[in-house]
Amino acid sequence: MSARSGQPAGSSYGPADPRSYQERLADLHTIHEQVCTITSRQGDSAVGDDLIRQLQERRAETDLVQFDPVADARGDTTLVVRGELLIRAEALKDHGRLIAEYCAQTYHVECLDNRLVRLVAHPGTGGSQLIQLAGALQARGVAVSMNDVATTGVIKKGIGSPEPSAAKRQPSLPPPGDGKPIRVAVIDTGIADEQRSDGWLTGLVQSDNVDPLDALPSPNGFLDLGAGHGTFVAGVVQQVAPGAEIAVYKGLDSDGAGSMVDTACAMVRAVRDGAQILNLSFGLEALDDEPPVAFEVAL
Numbered sequence: 001m002s003a004r005s006g007q008p009a010g011s012s013y014g015p016a017d018p019r020s021y022q023e024r025l026a027d028l029h030t031i032h033e034q035v036c037t038i039t040s041r042q043g044d045s046a047v048g049d050d051l052i053r054q055l056q057e058r059r060a061e062t063d064l065v066q067f068d069p070v071a072d073a074r075g076d077t078t079l080v081v082r083g084e085l086l087i088r089a090e091a092l093k094d095h096g097r098l099i100a101e102y103c104a105q106t107y108h109v110e111c112l113d114n115r116l117v118r119l120v121a122h123p124g125t126g127g128s129q130l131i132q133l134a135g136a137l138q139a140r141g142v143a144v145s146m147n148d149v150a151t152t153g154v155i156k157k158g159i160g161s162p163e164p165s166a167a168k169r170q171p172s173l174p175p176p177g178d179g180k181p182i183r184v185a186v187i188d189t190g191i192a193d194e195q196r197s198d199g200w201l202t203g204l205v206q207s208d209n210v211d212p213l214d215a216l217p218s219p220n221g222f223l224d225l226g227a228g229h230g231t232f233v234a235g236v237v238q239q240v241a242p243g244a245e246i247a248v249y250k251g252l253d254s255d256g257a258g259s260m261v262d263t264a265c266a267m268v269r270a271v272r273d274g275a276q277i278l279n280l281s282f283g284l285e286a287l288d289d290e291p292p293v294a295f296e297v298a299l
Contacts, residue, residue, distance in 0.1 A: 048077070049069075052069050052077075052079070055067075055225070055255060055257065056068075057217070058216045058217045058225075058255060059216060059217070059253075059255065060217075061217065062216070062217070064216075064253050064257075065081055065149065065253075065257065065258065065259045065262070066081070066082045067079045067080060067081050067082055067149045067257070067259075068080060068082050068127055070127045070131070070146065070287060072287050072288045073288055074288075076285060078146070078148060078284070078285050078286065078287045079148070079149035079151065079257075079284070080127070080146035080147060080148055080149060080287065081146070081147035081148075081149060081259050081261075082127075083120055083121040083125060083130070084118055084119065084120055084121070084130075084146070084147040085103070085118075085119040085121075085130055085133065085134055085144055085145070085146060085147070086116060086117070086118060086119070086144065086145050086146070086147050086260070086261070086292075086293045086294055087116075087117050087119060087137065087142060087143065087144045087293060088115060088116065088117070088142075088143060088293065088297065089108060089114060089115050089116065089117050091117075091137070091142045091143075091144070092106065092117060095137060095140060095142060098133070098136060098137070099119060099133070099137075101133075102119075102121055102122065102125055102129060102130065102132075102133045103119040103120055103121050103122065103125075103133075104120060104121065104122045104123070105119075105120040106118070106119055106120070107120065109261055109265070109294075111265035111268060111269065112261075112264060112265060112268060112294070112297050112298060115297050116261070116264075116293065116294055116297045118147065118261065119133075130146070131146075131287075134146070138290075143291075143293055143296070144293060145260075145286065145287065145290050145291070145292050145293045145294075146286075146287050147259050147260055147261060147294070148259070148260045148284050148286050148287065148292050149257055149258065149259055149260075149284065150251075150252065150257070150258055150259075150260065150263055150282045150283065150284045151226075151252075151256055151257050151282060151283070151284065152188075152189070152226050152229050152252065152256035152257075152281065152282045153256075153282075180245075181243050181244055181245045182241070182243075182244050182245065182276050182277060183244070183245045183246075183247060183273075183274050183275045183276050183277070184237055184241070184244045184245070184246050184247070184275065184276070184277045184278075184279060185246075185247050185248075185249055185267075185270035185271075185273070185275035185277070185278050185279065186230060186233050186234045186237060186246060186247070186248045186249065186279045186281075187249045187251040187263060187266045187267060187270060187278060187279065187280050188229055188230030188233050188234075188248070188249075188250075188251065188252055188279075188280075188281060188282070189211045189226050189227070189228070189229045189230040189231075189250065189252045189253065189254055189256060190209045190210050190211035190230050190231075190248060190249075190250035190252075190254075191204050191205055191209055191210065191211055191230050191231045191234060191248040192205075192210075192211050192213060192228060192231045193205050193210045193211075200235055200238060201231065201234055201235060201238065201246075204234060204246060204247070204248050206248075208250065209230075209248045209249060209250045210250075211227065211228065211229075211230055211231060211250070211254055212224075212254050213227040213228060213254060214227065214254075215253075215254050216253070216254060216255050224253075224254035224255050224256075225254075225255040225256055226252060226253070226254055226255050226256020226257070227254050229252070229256055229281070230248055230250070230252075233279060233281045234246055234248055237279060247270065247273060247275060249266040249269065249270050250266070251263040251265075251266035251267075251280075252282060256282070258282075259294075260284075260292045260293075260294035260295060261294050263280070263282075263294075263295075264292075264294040264295055264297065264298035265298075267280075267295075267298045267299075268298050
């Protein structure tokens with residue numbers, strides 16, 4: 001920041017912030033109030049349970065991933081794909097009989113070179129029974145996990161709407177340099193299919209990475225719970241590193257949820273496309289803190 005003017009100095013990481021000190025301070029106060037409201041509800045289990053129920057209902061009649069909350073040994077709640085476990089392919093040969101007692105079908109995950117297998121439970125098999133199977137396999141030394149569901153930080157609001165900042169930045173030219181730009185892959189909800197009038201995020205839309213914004217439970221004139229998340233993240237990357245080459249991959253749906261298999265496949269595809277940095281602005285709490293097998297295989 002400039003000592004004379006109180007304005008932020010420009011840097012090689014992005015354009016300078018043109019706002020006055022008072023404008024920036026007003027934005028900070030607004031953000032602080034929102035964060036306080038959000039964090040005050042984090043410990044309210046009723047809020048979390050209601051949000052999970054709404055997420056399940058919104059996708060119940062779709063072909064999107066169906067999931068259930070499962071409590072681990074500590075009582076923490078984890079979201080997992082309904083009726084599925086994940087193991088490495090080589091474990092099928094030695095433990096097929098035990099697996100067949102619980103699981104009706106096995107699917108090799110092609111995008112991970114068939115090194116990962118989805119075990120799909122018999123109809124009527126509950127989550128607790130799958131946890132028993134996972135425990136029995138782990139006791140035999142097999143790396144196994146539920147097909148965990150990653151989510152963005154969904155925040156419930158009355159009505160979703162843009163909340164613009166006072167900042168009015170314009171995209172800057174990439175900084176001069178030798179060689180190819182760094183390629184950053186944003187694995188997220190995809191990107192909005194629009195041509196922006198301000199010049200940001202040009203050329204990132206592909207046929208398979210579009211964020212529909214309004215699709216759940218059906219188009220109804222309201223933004224979905226994760227709508228625009230990938231677009232926002234891509235915009236942050238472009239502001240921080242205007243010289244980077246950005247590619248957007250769809251690993252989460254427009255409510256901000258996706259299975260570990262989907263996100264792992266997106267990670268591998270991005271690297272094979274030449275990405276040097278992967279940006280994954282989402283997270284999960286894996287069941288009993290066991291490493292997600294899909295991520296291990298991808299890495």
